Amino acid sequence: GAVVSQHPSWVICKSGTSVKIECRSLDFQATTMFWYRQFPKQSLMLMATSNEGSKATYEQGVEKDKFLINHASLTLSTLTVTSAHPEDSSFYICSARVPGNNEQFFGPGTRLTVL
Amino acid sequence: GNSVTQMEGPVTLSEEAFLTINCTYTATGYPSLFWYVQYPGEGLQLLLKATKADDKGSNKGFEATYRKETTSFHLEKGSVQVSDSAVYFCALTPYNNNDMRFGAGTRLTVKP
Numbered sequence: 001g002a003v004v005s006q007h008p009s010w011v012i013c014k015s016g017t018s019v020k021i022e023c024r025s026l027d028f029q030a031t032t033m034f035w036y037r038q039f040p041k042q043s044l045m046l047m048a049t050s051n052e053g054s055k056a057t058y059e060q061g062v063e064k065d066k067f068l069i070n071h072a073s074l075t076l077s078t079l080t081v082t083s084a085h086p087e088d089s090s091f092y093i094c095s096a097r098v099p100g101n102n103e104q105f106f107g108p109g110t111r112l113t114v115l
Numbered sequence: 116g117n118s119v120t121q122m123e124g125p126v127t128l129s130e131e132a133f134l135t136i137n138c139t140y141t142a143t144g145y146p147s148l149f150w151y152v153q154y155p156g157e158g159l160q161l162l163l164k165a166t167k168a169d170d171k172g173s174n175k176g177f178e179a180t181y182r183k184e185t186t187s188f189h190l191e192k193g194s195v196q197v198s199d200s201a202v203y204f205c206a207l208t209p210y211n212n213n214d215m216r217f218g219a220g221t222r223l224t225v226k227p
Contacts, residue, residue, distance in 0.1 A: 006158075034215070043204065043217045044159070093158050095215075102147055102208045104215055108158040 002028050004096050006107035013084055014115055021079045021110045023094030029074035030096035034104060035067075038091040050077045084114040117142045121205045121218030128195055128225050136190040136221045138179075138205035146207040148172075148181055148188040153202045153220070162190075162203070195225045 003026040013019050023033055031052050036044040048058045048069050056069035066088075068080040077096075081088050091111050095104040122137040140146065147166045151159040163172030168183035177192045188205060205218040 041220075041222070043219045046215070095159075102210070103149070103161070103164065104208075105161070106151070106159040109156075111156075 002096070002098055002105040004030075004094065004105045004107040006092075006094055006110050008110060009108060010111040010113075012113045012115065015085055016083055019081045019084055019112060021081075021092055021094075021112075023077045023079070023096070023107055025075045025096040025105075028096075028098055030077075031074060031099055032097045033071060033077040034095045034097070035069060035077075035079050036093045036095070038093060038109075040091075044093060047079075081112065084112070086114045088112065089114045117146065117207060117209055117214065117216050119205050119207055119216050119218040121203075122221055123219060125222040125224060128223070130197055130225055130227055131194045132225075134190070134192040134195045134199075134223070136203055136205075136223070138188045138190065138218060140186050140188065140205075140207050142186075142207055142209055145183075145210050147210065148179070149206040149208075149215075150177070150179055150188070150190050151204045151206060151217075153204065155201075159204065195223070197225045197227055199223060200225045 005024045007022045033050040035047045038044050047062045048056045050056045050069050050071040052071045058064045071077040093109045095106045118141045149164045150162040152162045163174040165172040165181035171180045179190045202220045202222045204220045208215045
């Protein structure tokens with residue numbers, strides 16, 4: 001089946017620093033990847049849709065300058081949390097869509113803690 | 116717009132009890148419907164799906180039937196196990212785009 005990985009699985013950083021999270025589709029090419037944020041005991045909130053070779057589409061209320069998304073290849077999308085603050089602490093999950101299929105395959109998530 | 120409403124938990128059951136988690140949806144056209152499971156500290160895993168009316172998705176003893184007349188996709192399992200303890204999310208994608216919408220999630224705890 002389609003496998004999506006994320007790296008790192010957890011990260012702790014100081015306030016004001018930037019953190020990059022990678023999302024990779026391991027055995028298929030994903031023209032579209034998605035980034036979600038999940039607060040404790042809550043559902044997933046779609047942050048942005050990442051299309052290979054073009055700018056990401058951000059959901060309303062998500063700061064594009066704060067959460068930089070790059071989808072430089074068909075197997076890799078990155079999310080950079082710039083100038084992180086404690087309120088950015090969350091569980092970030094990516095997913096990738098198999099071409100020709102509307103199902104999404106999810107990565108294992110990255111837990112970000114900003115001190 | 117497209118949305119999913121699922122039964123809020125938490126749900127606590129004894130081992131071998133019958134499980135139902137209700138899910139209803141609002142969507143135009145014919146969406147695909149999904150159930151995902153999230154174990155503690157992990158990402159989402161697809162549990163089952165259905166892509167058209169009257170389809171039944173099933174996996175690991177779990178079942179859900181796509182009911183267009185009631186716009187529902189209730190999750191059921193006849194006999195739950197302690198290992199089924201997790202959070203369950205109902206989700207949909209409209210047939211014509213990628214936009215996946217999730218329900219709030221239902222936390223299930225199964226006690227021995």
